[in-house]
Amino acid sequence: TGAFTYDPGFTSTASCESKITFIDGDQGILLYRGYPIEQLAEHGDFLETCYLLLYGELPTANQKEDFVYRVTRHTMVHDQMTRFFNGFRRDAHPMAIMVASVGALSAFYHDSTDISDETQRMIAQIRMIAKMPTLAAMAYKYSIGQPFVYPDNSLDYTSNFLKMCFAVPCEEYKVNPVLSRALDRIFILHADHEQNASTSTVRLAGSSGANPFACIAAGIACLWGPAHGGANEAALKMLAEIGTPENVGKYVARAKDKNDPFRLMGFGHRVYKNYDPRARIMQRTTHEVLNELGIKDDPLLDVALELEQIALKDEYFIEKKLYPNIDFYSGITLKAMGFPTSMFTVLFALARTVGWIAQWMEMIEDPSQKIGRPRQLYVGPTRRDYMPIGQRN
Ligand code: CMC
Numbered sequence: 001t002g003a004f005t006y007d008p009g010f011t012s013t014a015s016c017e018s019k020i021t022f023i024d025g026d027q028g029i030l031l032y033r034g035y036p037i038e039q040l041a042e043h044g045d046f047l048e049t050c051y052l053l054l055y056g057e058l059p060t061a062n063q064k065e066d067f068v069y070r071v072t073r074h075t076m077v078h079d080q081m082t083r084f085f086n087g088f089r090r091d092a093h094p095m096a097i098m099v100a101s102v103g104a105l106s107a108f109y110h111d112s113t114d115i116s117d118e119t120q121r122m123i124a125q126i127r128m129i130a131k132m133p134t135l136a137a138m139a140y141k142y143s144i145g146q147p148f149v150y151p152d153n154s155l156d157y158t159s160n161f162l163k164m165c166f167a168v169p170c171e172e173y174k175v176n177p178v179l180s181r182a183l184d185r186i187f188i189l190h191a192d193h194e195q196n197a198s199t200s201t202v203r204l205a206g207s208s209g210a211n212p213f214a215c216i217a218a219g220i221a222c223l224w225g226p227a228h229g230g231a232n233e234a235a236l237k238m239l240a241e242i243g244t245p246e247n248v249g250k251y252v253a254r255a256k257d258k259n260d261p262f263r264l265m266g267f268g269h270r271v272y273k274n275y276d277p278r279a280r281i282m283q284r285t286t287h288e289v290l291n292e293l294g295i296k297d298d299p300l301l302d303v304a305l306e307l308e309q310i311a312l313k314d315e316y317f318i319e320k321k322l323y324p325n326i327d328f329y330s331g332i333t334l335k336a337m338g339f340p341t342s343m344f345t346v347l348f349a350l351a352r353t354v355g356w357i358a359q360w361m362e363m364i365e366d367p368s369q370k371i372g373r374p375r376q377l378y379v380g381p382t383r384r385d386y387m388p389i390g391q392r393n
Contacts, residue, residue, distance in 0.1 A: 004375040011270070014195075015372070016203065020053060020358050021194040028274035028323075032192060033057070041281050046187040046351070047071060047157050050129055053192055053358040068157075074130035075151035075160065077138075078108045085142050094139035094346045095224045101135050102128075103217030113211035115364055124212045125357045132350045133157065137164030140343055158184040161350075166338060178292040179337055182285050183347075186333065189278045189326060190348050192355030198222040198229065202356040203363050207372040212360055219356045220349045226265070229327075229352070232344040235266035236300065236331030244299065245306035252307070256316045266328030267311065273321035282329040289333050300332050 007013045022031040030037040033052050040049055044058075051059045051067050059067060084104055088097055105127070106113055112124035138148050141164075149164045159175040162183065167173035193199070202219040206212070223229035242251050254262045269276055290298055308324055311317045334344050363369050 004377065006377050009270075010200075015200060016195065016363065017366070018194060018359065018362060019056065020362060021192045021355070023194055023271050025269070025271035025273050028272060028277050030193075030277050037189065037277055038281065041185050041188050044188060045156075046184045046191070049188045049191050050354040053354050054125060054361065070126050071130045071157065072153045074127050075134055075153060077105075077131050077134050081108065081135075082138075082148060085138055085148075088142065090143070090145065092143070094136070094143055094342055095220065095230075095349070097139040097142065098135065098346055098349055099217050099221045099224070101139070102132075102220055103214055105131065106211050106213035109213070113213065115206075115209060115211060121212070121361065121364065125361065128212065128216060128353055128357055132353045133161035134164065136343075136346045136350045137161060139346060140165050140339075143340075143342065156180070156184075158187065176292065179289060182289050182292075182333065183337065185281070185285055186330060186347070187351035189281060190351035192352070192358060195359075196228065197225075198352065199356055199359050202360055204372040206360045206363055207369065212357065215360055216353060216356050219352070223349055223352065224345060229345045229348040231265050231325070231327040232331045232334070232348060233341045235327050236335060236341050236344070238265045239300045239303045239307075239332070242303050242307070245302050248303060248306045248310055252310050252314060255311075256314075264307070264311065264322075266325055266331075267317070268320070268322040269325045272323060272325065275323045276325040278326040279324045279328055282326055282333065283324075286329045286333045286336075289336050293336055295336055298332065298336065300335070304329065304332060 005013070020033060022034070023029065032040060032049065033056055035052065035058070040052075044052075047068055048059060048064060050071075051057075051064065081101065081104070084101060085097065088100075109124070109127060112120045112127060114120045134151055141148050147169060149167045152160050152163055155163060155175065159177075159180045162175050162180055163173055195203075198219040201222040202215045205215040205218040210218075226234045238251075242248060251262070251264070254260045255264045255267075286301065290301065308328070311322070311324075317323075330348075331341065331344055334347060335341070339347065
């Protein structure tokens with residue numbers, strides 16, 4: 001009943017008005033609050049980008065200092081969280097730990113769950129941006145059986161994260177500034193992407209009035225899937241499976257075969273029908289990181305470059321406008337930095353948290369906001385009567 005527009009996958013539904021991120025998929029343009037992603041990645045840093053996404057303008061020097069101070073002050077998590085972590089199996093996927101631990105923040109920080117209180121909302125957003133690196137590093141340390149490393153608030157946001165992941169007891173750890181800058185840039189690239197599946201999930205969860213920690217946990221759950229944030233992990237596994245550039249042709253043929261469910265991971269995008277601008281920056285970052293680490297020949301990079309070259313010249317991919325997306329090169333870079341594949345989507349979640357929060361705030365502060373409640377086209381049985389069990393066949 002009812003006349004609804006049927007739009008599976010919401011390919012032509014605008015679910016909200018937003019002033020945060022603009023994408024022109026045909027031209028391959030991505031702007032945060034009007035600023036091109038290329039300029040932010042080149043000249044900005046991640047916390048400045050967070051400020052921009054949250055408040056709409058790039059910060060002045062004083063505003064930035066104050067913002068960095070507030071984020072830095074909130075990097076610790078309650079010590080009881082360590083017991084929560086200890087309840088997981090040792091081999092738990094870190095994304096499972098993230099879904100649970102970020103959701104659990106609502107049970108630890110009651111004083112920032114009242115969404116009708118502006119101050120509480122502000123504290124919640126700072127807490128979330130500040131604590132995500134700590135939780136992500138804890139998830140990693142737990143998975144490899146090493147003790148947690150406490151935040152070092154003398155370091156910048158990304159260097160502190162690297163230290164929490166890679167420092168080990170009784171050994172001095174020095175952050176490599178080139179790697180830290182590269183990872184910071186990767187965070188900028190992932191910070192927001194308008195109404196993608198996980199952001200829409202956060203908005204939908206938030207539209208019921210759920211607290212922000214619970215909403216972000218919902219976003220993390222959605223991001224995990226291989227069609228979304230999980231593609232970086234899937235892309236690296238695929239490159240490893242292809243193994244050598246000579247095998248690329250076989251896999252490209254499989255991706256084109258209608259009867260084979262195989263897809264090239266890290267290729268294609270719902271919105272970009274041109275080269276994903278983030279993928280270009282990511283490709284440069286990959287080279288920079290491999291150079292810094294003295295990795296002259298990475299077989300995965302050789303496979304990736306060959307695959308990209310072949311696919312971009314192939315009629316199937318040209319006709320369907322399938323180009324590399326951000327996830328195509330990010331795995332190679334993160335692996336070279338020392339992250340295991342299971343952490344890739346966690347890093348995506350860490351960086352996307354600010355986008356989720358900015359979008360959540362925009363929704364909460366929008367006077368026309370209503371609970372999200374899609375309709376359906378019902379195609380099930382018409383009315384029928386209950387039959388006692390003995391009379392059913
Ligand atoms: N390899 C081979 N064929 C593909 C691919 C691919 N990676 N992506 C799309 N196609 C084909 C698909 O088979 C379909 O063909 P046809 O029209 O003949 O049925 C056509 O292109 C359109 O695909 P679609 O699935 O209808 O498009 P969509 O907008 O629903 O899906 C996508 C977008 C990103 C889910 C899809 O391109 C895909 O599965 N890519 C691989 C996974 C991936 O890299 N995801 C990361 C996306 S970017 C980061 C993020 O969002 O987190």
